[in-house]
Amino acid sequence: MPRPKKRCTQALIFLALVVGILFFFHDHDLELFHRTRSQDSENSDPQDKVIQEPQHQQRIMEPQTLALSKRPLEPCFANVSAANLSGFSAQPRHIQDFLLYKHCRDFPILQDVPSNKCTGSSGDLGPVFLLLAIKSSPKNYERRDLIRRTWGQEREVKGATIRRLFLVGTDADVLEAQKVNQLLAMEAQTYGDILQWDFYDSFFNLTLKQVLFLEWQAVQCPDAAFIFNGDDDVFVHPDNLMIYLQSNKADEHLYVGYVISNVGPIRVPWSKYFVPELVVKENRYPPYCAGGGILMSRFTTRAIRRASHLIPLIPIDDVYLGMCLEHEGLTPVRHMGVKVVGIQSPSRRIGSFNPCFYQDLLVVHRFLPYELLLMWDAIKKPDLKCSKTVLQTPTN
Numbered sequence: 001m002p003r004p005k006k007r008c009t010q011a012l013i014f015l016a017l018v019v020g021i022l023f024f025f026h027d028h029d030l031e032l033f034h035r036t037r038s039q040d041s042e043n044s045d046p047q048d049k050v051i052q053e054p055q056h057q058q059r060i061m062e063p064q065t066l067a068l069s070k071r072p073l074e075p076c077f078a079n080v081s082a083a084n085l086s087g088f089s090a091q092p093r094h095i096q097d098f099l100l101y102k103h104c105r106d107f108p109i110l111q112d113v114p115s116n117k118c119t120g121s122s123g124d125l126g127p128v129f130l131l132l133a134i135k136s137s138p139k140n141y142e143r144r145d146l147i148r149r150t151w152g153q154e155r156e157v158k159g160a161t162i163r164r165l166f167l168v169g170t171d172a173d174v175l176e177a178q179k180v181n182q183l184l185a186m187e188a189q190t191y192g193d194i195l196q197w198d199f200y201d202s203f204f205n206l207t208l209k210q211v212l213f214l215e216w217q218a219v220q221c222p223d224a225a226f227i228f229n230g231d232d233d234v235f236v237h238p239d240n241l242m243i244y245l246q247s248n249k250a251d252e253h254l255y256v257g258y259v260i261s262n263v264g265p266i267r268v269p270w271s272k273y274f275v276p277e278l279v280v281k282e283n284r285y286p287p288y289c290a291g292g293g294i295l296m297s298r299f300t301t302r303a304i305r306r307a308s309h310l311i312p313l314i315p316i317d318d319v320y321l322g323m324c325l326e327h328e329g330l331t332p333v334r335h336m337g338v339k340v341v342g343i344q345s346p347s348r349r350i351g352s353f354n355p356c357f358y359q360d361l362l363v364v365h366r367f368l369p370y371e372l373l374l375m376w377d378a379i380k381k382p383d384l385k386c387s388k389t390v391l392q393t394p395t396n
């Protein structure tokens with residue numbers, strides 16, 4: 001019976017095609033999935049590193065790609081007795097990771113900034129007055145790019161020098177890391193503003209980033225009068241910042257931003273900020289400034305660094321800085337011009353994206369890269385006219 005047989009063959013071929021197509025897209029989806037995962041540094045999972053070979057290759061390549069790399073450090077090993085803590089195995093992966101590696105505080109520098117960054121010994125800028133230390137993830141190229149072109153420009157404002165650097169770790173995904181490390185090397189070469197260490201740039205490693213920065217700063221930039229420490233998605237008004245800082249003293253306590261007090265560790269496991277008792281026993285945090293944008297003086301930076309040598313790391317970086325402050329008997333101070341937690345326009349008639357609204361502010365968060373550009377352009381306009389009501393800074 002030839003006809004059914006022919007049909008059968010056709011059906012088989014068709015089926016094979018469908019299966020083939022399905023497989024193709026399946027693989028494709030998987031790849032996309034992995035890519036998205038690897039971009040989400042907060043969820044980096046070392047067990048996902050299925051491909052061993054490139055990891056090995058990367059090791060071999062390191063000396064040549066990382067010509068700037070300083071002393072080779074002893075690798076820091078996991079503290080296996082942390083795994084013996086009761087309740088350890090029930091913790092989410094990133095909590096376990098934190099507990100296993102929280103004693104590690106020394107990591108090699110992959111990209112450093114030029115040695116005259118802060119001294120101004122050559123070039124047209126003087127010694128640094130305000131150092132912008134901006135926390136950035138390796139892949140956030142667009143944000144860094146826009147910050148360089150807008151509020152983060154290295155320049156002189158009211159006779160004082162602003163210098164910029166980005167604090168970056170490495171991607172937890174080996175293949176992604178090879179790519180972005182190359183990007184960061186290019187940026188370092190071109191702009192001299194990349195400070196990169198060889199540790200996983202994850203949300204729970206932000207405190208590590210802070211303490212590494214403080215150690216670097218003690219050696220390479222100890223004289224900066226003030227430091228802005230913040231995220232790469234904020235908008236900073238440098239002129240307002242300079243006016244404010246110039247009316248303060250570098251060798252007195254200054255730690256200002258959006259103060260958060262009377263809160264404690266979040267104990268719900270699905271929260272991004274989940275911190276179990278295993279990590280922080282206390283049920284309250286000291287008052288602290290939200291990490292989106294903090295201003296500190298040279299005096300206070302030293303105090304925090306001193307305390308950080310004594311206080312074990314906790315995973316929430318801005319709370320950790322608050323703990324260091326408390327240890328030194330210092331307190332954070334609220335500044336109305338720092339809006340890094342929610343933002344509301346003072347009036348419903350003007351949108352919150354109104355340059356007049358930003359005229360009096362120092363730091364505002366959650367800007368898309370292109371919005372930085374628009375806002376920068378708007379506040380620079382000499383004919384910017386704002387009515388009195390808009391100019392009044394909202395009280396909350």
Ligand SMILES: *[C@@H]1O[C@H](CO)[C@@H](O)[C@H](O)[C@H]1NC(C)=O
Binds near residue numbers: 080081084
């Ligand atoms: C973990 O606990 C077990 C049993 O109490 C003990 O034998 C082992 O030495 C501990 N391991 C570490 C690394 O502390």
Ligand SMILES: *[C@@H]1O[C@H](CO)[C@@H](O)[C@H](O)[C@H]1NC(C)=O
Binds near residue numbers: 079
């Ligand atoms: C390792 O973890 C255990 C249990 O948390 C802790 O007592 C010990 O101090 C840790 N060791 C280091 C070197 O951090």
Ligand SMILES: *[C@@H]1O[C@H](CO)[C@@H](O)[C@H](O)[C@H]1NC(C)=O
Binds near residue numbers: 094198199202205
């Ligand atoms: C922090 O970085 C170190 C070094 O890369 C890594 O071993 C550790 O797992 C990271 N910790 C977290 C919580 O991501």
